[in-house]
Amino acid sequence: MLSLSMKNANILLAITGGISAYKSAILARLLIKAGCDVRVMMTDGACEFITPLTLQALTGHEVHTDLLDETAERGMGHIELAKWADLLVIAPASANTIAKLAMGLADNLVSTVALATTAPILVAPAMNQAMYHHAIVQNNLDTLIKFGHHIIMPASGEQACGDMGVGRLPEPEDLCERILDFVSSKQSPPLLLADKKVVITAGATVEPIDPVRFLSNHSTGKMGFALARACVRAGADVTIIVGKSVQLPTPIGITRLNVGTADEMLTACQGAMTDDGDTIFIATAAVADYKVANVATQKIKKVDGQDSLTLELIKNPDILATISQNFPHAIMVGFAAETFDTENYAKGKLVAKNLDMIAVNDVSDQSIGFGSDDNAMTVFFAKQYEQDKVVLSKASKDNIAQQLVACVGQVLAHRATAQDER
Ligand SMILES: Cc1cc2nc3c(=O)[nH]c(=O)nc-3n(C[C@H](O)[C@H](O)[C@H](O)COP(=O)(O)O)c2cc1C
Known part of the structure; x- marks a missing residue:
């Protein structure tokens, strides 16, 4: 109206x-x-x-x-x-x-x-x-x-x-x-993230098998970069930690750190984070859950008569859980790209990793999945916040990013009120 x-x-x-x-x-x-x-x-x-x-x-x-x-x-x-x-x-x-x-x-x-x-x-x-x-x-x-x-x-x-x-x-x-x-x-829209620091992970990590091969996934980093732009536009000081898969140019005003493996991404995140309520960690990267246990130092050769090759995989660190544990005062925003039972999985992750909010999308829908320009998400908030969830219907990733920044703004406002009441 x-x-x-x-x-x-x-x-x-x-x-x-x-x-x-x-x-x-x-x-x-x-x-x-x-x-x-x-x-x-x-x-x-x-x-x-x-x-x-x-x-x-x-x-x-x-x-x-x-x-x-x-x-x-x-x-x-x-x-x-x-x-x-x-x-x-x-x-x-x-x-x-x-x-x-x-x-x-x-x-x-x-x-x-x-x-x-x-x-x-x-x-x-x-x-x-x-x-x-x-x-x-x-x-x-x-x-x-x-x-x-x-x-x-x-x-x-x-x-x-x-x-x-x-x-x-x-x-x-x-x-x-x-x-x-x-x-x-009668004024500019308030800058929601003025004086805030935002650390975002984006893209896919790359886990080497040998000097020429690796394990990775289809993440392009588009959502993370859209969020980085939206956060800068909302007044934040933004660092984006980017997996090697990402081919996108760095938006103006953003500090970019390129990393390869999940271990490197975690180290970069630890270095960029600060443990206070003015720091926001947004984990959009698709981090490999497993890495190769023994990375070959030479290219693995095809062996005549050997029809299969077994790679032993071991668990990577859980970056979001580790950052959440090490920086308990910061605001934690998780992402979950799922193909089934999206809501239950997202809510479980929200609690298990002690997050403030989690944005979940169903990547089985190709029109909003990896590489697409559009997205659609449901954002779930931790139980201390007034809202349970917000549904962001299909829109451009830039548009979704703006709405996610508004959700982060709600978390900040709630925390500020809670602090005033203390
Ligand atoms: C049929 C047609 C449609 C166009 N539509 C657009 C458009 O939607 N957006 C745009 O940036 N340029 C569009 N252009 C190109 C601009 O008209 C062109 O860059 C022009 O120099 C813009 O001048 P201006 O910025 O001074 O208006 C279109 C050109 C044609 C011939």
Whole structure:
């Protein structure tokens, strides 16, 4: 439900050149209906997708397209527009405009106003899924966040080009709700993890058999990296400890430690952790349960007439249980990827390893398993917390990561209240 009490909020809506620009016309209409005063500026690219006349008719105001427009300079030039805005919303934000904003370029009206305004800036990226996942686009978004811009995460689903994945502009009703929430809070969303330290494990560990072979699994580290980005965006100081399988670039602002085996991962975790309530350990890595007892120093040769080979495996350390035991004051977040009886297994692990919360997903569903861009999870909380569980329905891993950070925020808030009452 939309709030209808947005009287007098001056919203400057910037539309850039994306296929979803048509949704911005509906967005403008919804914002006006909610009581906002909306002015529109458009890039040349945007004008290829939707006409300024449409937006002028919907808003009742001239639409601004040119930086060097003599008529506009007499009325509302770029500085006046920048000063007029209580909030600048860039929706859709093309990859091109995001890159310009990240570089501080000012070569058209939208990029110049974005630099000139002191109003908060909400950026709603929308593009093809491969473009959205490109490391340069992700780094540019991280840069925007570093400079205080706020990102409205794209939705996942079928795209105009026929691809499936993350990059769709959210529906105008959803966008409108996000914008109105922002306006009514009259401030940036609070940084949930400000002054917190987060240590995350991600990807698969690799257990050598001999100098050229190893035992590992299909984990790609995508969920761990999405969480690392979400934690940085929530204000945390993040270290990610990454198994060798991971091919992902390191997001800006994150300390990355590469490891191979489970033993190496445990050592790195012990070194990165601190035993206090401001430290959060998130174990997303798929750690090998067993390792080879006697790793061969030379490549194991195929032997004629020998049809089988037996490897003796011994248990690896349980990283989450060990960290939980060694750092009892820190907040412990476990992950469980299961293929059956997911809930019982997760609840057992929550208690046995003394965790604050555990997120469990059913990886037998291929559309949310290893390597996929989407996920769906149920989060169970330890019994001292008010909530028993939260169901996070299928969404992009970035979106799920944001919701998981909100769950960690609940744990922190509960702990803070409990401490105050003492
Ligand atoms: C049919 C078509 C659809 C496009 N859709 C998008 C899109 O959804 N997102 C995006 O970032 N770029 C998209 N582009 C590319 C941009 O329009 C292009 O990068 C342009 O330079 C953006 O300029 P602007 O940022 O100044 O608006 C599309 C291009 C075409 C031809």
